[in-house]
Structures are given as structure tokens and as C-alpha cells.
Amino acid sequence: HLLALLDDRIATQNKIIEDLKILKSAIAERLFNSTDGDILSLSDVCIIQKGKQVNGEDLSETGKFYVMNGGVEPSGYYDQCNTPANTISISEGGNSCGYIQYNRDAFWSGGHCYTLNNIQPNVCKLYLYHYLKSQESSIMKLRIGTGLPNIQKKDLEKFHILLTSKAIQESISAFLTTIDRKITNEDMLLQRFQKGKQYLLRQMFI
Incomplete structure (x- = not known):
């Protein structure tokens, strides 16, 4: 029963990470497309x-x-x-x-x-x-x-x-880095669930 619960949680966690990556990609595309600057x-x-x-x-x-x-x-x-x-x-x-x-x-x-x-x-x-x-x-x-x-x-x-002013560069990167941090944190949580599952499986076969 506990293993089934963990499997569900791992699947949910994977979905959260995937959705965050899609969201970040969509936001990044929108930000860069609406920003004026020089092409280098x-x-x-x-x-x-x-x-x-x-x-x-x-x-x-x-x-x-x-x-x-x-x-x-x-x-x-x-x-x-x-x-x-x-x-x-x-x-x-x-x-x-x-x-x-x-x-x-x-x-x-x-x-x-x-x-x-x-x-x-x-x-x-x-x-x-x-x-x-x-x-x-x-x-x-x-x-x-x-x-x-x-x-x-x-x-x-x-x-x-695309190169824009330093101030705009910094605000765009700060925003996207915040989403990256959220993805990293969710990923660490996923790894904890996976380790928990491995631990349970080992206990079952001792």
C-alpha cells in the first residue's frame, strides 16, 4: 500500500517538474520575443x-x-x-x-x-x-x-x-532563474521520494 502511494507521489512529482519546464519555456519565449535589442x-x-x-x-x-x-x-x-x-x-x-x-x-x-x-x-x-x-x-x-x-x-x-540593455537582461534572468530554482527544489523532492521507494523495496527483500 505504501509503495503504491509512493509511486503515485513520484508520478505527480514528475508531472509537476514537466509542467514547470513547459511553463518556463513558454515564458522565456514570450519574454525574448517581446524584447527589443541588437542581434549579435x-x-x-x-x-x-x-x-x-x-x-x-x-x-x-x-x-x-x-x-x-x-x-x-x-x-x-x-x-x-x-x-x-x-x-x-x-x-x-x-x-x-x-x-x-x-x-x-x-x-x-x-x-x-x-x-x-x-x-x-x-x-x-x-x-x-x-x-x-x-x-x-x-x-x-x-x-x-x-x-x-x-x-x-x-x-x-x-x-x-538578442542583446538588450543590462538592466533588462538582469530582470529577465532573475525571473527565469527563480523558475529554475523551483524546478531544482521539486527535483530534489522527487529524488527523496525515489530514495524512499528504494529503501522500502530493500526492506521488503531482506
């Missing part, structure tokens, strides 16, 4: 840098720094980092190339990962992240190749971004 290339506002590959044998399942490569999740952990906290990364290769991530912790940027560095002072970093995230499907369309698709740096550099 990504290379006008930052330097796109490719990461450095780490030998798979050197990665561990836990560690001080996570390693971002072509996937949505870290490909492992490493004892060194080559990228500071609060850096935007874009997946360079693989099925999820074009995936945009805001990294709140220092990490190791691998060979299939781009990072955005030296962002111009007139650009709010979180605004740039939210804008690129709202354009993620367009960025993913830049991929070439079929076996192991990838996104060329030159194509990413030419990608257009």
Missing part, C-alpha cells in the same frame, strides 16, 4: 573554447570535480578542474550535442564540451544562459554528421543572440 553573433560577446579530453581510465564514479563531455549528465569524476564555477557549457558531440548547461560548480570540460569564456561586460552571464537555453532546439540543429554528430565551433560562433 555569439562570438561578438564571448570566446568559445573546446575542452580537453581525459582518458576514460582516469575517471571515477565519485570525486571532487565532475567531467562534462557530450552528454547531459557528467561522464565521470576527476581530481582536477579546468573550468571555474558559473560557466555556461554547450555539448559539442554525441546525441545531445547542443545541450546548454549552467555549471554552478567548478568542473573539468572534456573534449566534447564547449565553454563560453571572457563574456563581455555588457552581457549578463545568466541572461546569455537563459537566452541560449531558450534557443536550444535551434542550436541542436547546427549538428553535422550521423555516426557521432557534432557541432562545429565556427557554426556556434555565428549563432545569433
Whole structure:
């Protein structure tokens, strides 16, 4: 009975997270479409840098720094980092190339990962992240190749971004970051329910 209740709660929680993501996406689209500004290339506002590959044998399942490569999740952990906290990364290769991530912790940027560095002072970093995230499907369309698709740096550099005043950038990013925080909190709650379910299942089979 308790397991059934937990399953229902997990399903509800997944729905809450999914709905919040759809809501954020719709709000972001509306905000950016109704904002006036200059259209610039990504290379006008930052330097796109490719990461450095780490030998798979050197990665561990836990560690001080996570390693971002072509996937949505870290490909492992490493004892060194080559990228500071609060850096935007874009997946360079693989099925999820074009995936945009805001990294709140220092990490190791691998060979299939781009990072955005030296962002111009007139650009709010979180605004740039939210804008690129709202354009993620367009960025993913830049991929070439079929076996192991990838996104060329030159194509990413030419990608257009909308730049408005710093004050407007900050208010848009503050609003969208609030929704992101809500999603993160709901996700943490989901993980707690999932751990509770695993615990119950283990107790049943002892």
C-alpha cells in the first residue's frame, strides 16, 4: 500500500517538474520575443573554447570535480578542474550535442564540451544562459554528421543572440532563474521520494 502511494507521489512529482519546464519555456519565449535589442553573433560577446579530453581510465564514479563531455549528465569524476564555477557549457558531440548547461560548480570540460569564456561586460552571464537555453532546439540543429554528430565551433560562433540593455537582461534572468530554482527544489523532492521507494523495496527483500 505504501509503495503504491509512493509511486503515485513520484508520478505527480514528475508531472509537476514537466509542467514547470513547459511553463518556463513558454515564458522565456514570450519574454525574448517581446524584447527589443541588437542581434549579435555569439562570438561578438564571448570566446568559445573546446575542452580537453581525459582518458576514460582516469575517471571515477565519485570525486571532487565532475567531467562534462557530450552528454547531459557528467561522464565521470576527476581530481582536477579546468573550468571555474558559473560557466555556461554547450555539448559539442554525441546525441545531445547542443545541450546548454549552467555549471554552478567548478568542473573539468572534456573534449566534447564547449565553454563560453571572457563574456563581455555588457552581457549578463545568466541572461546569455537563459537566452541560449531558450534557443536550444535551434542550436541542436547546427549538428553535422550521423555516426557521432557534432557541432562545429565556427557554426556556434555565428549563432545569433538578442542583446538588450543590462538592466533588462538582469530582470529577465532573475525571473527565469527563480523558475529554475523551483524546478531544482521539486527535483530534489522527487529524488527523496525515489530514495524512499528504494529503501522500502530493500526492506521488503531482506
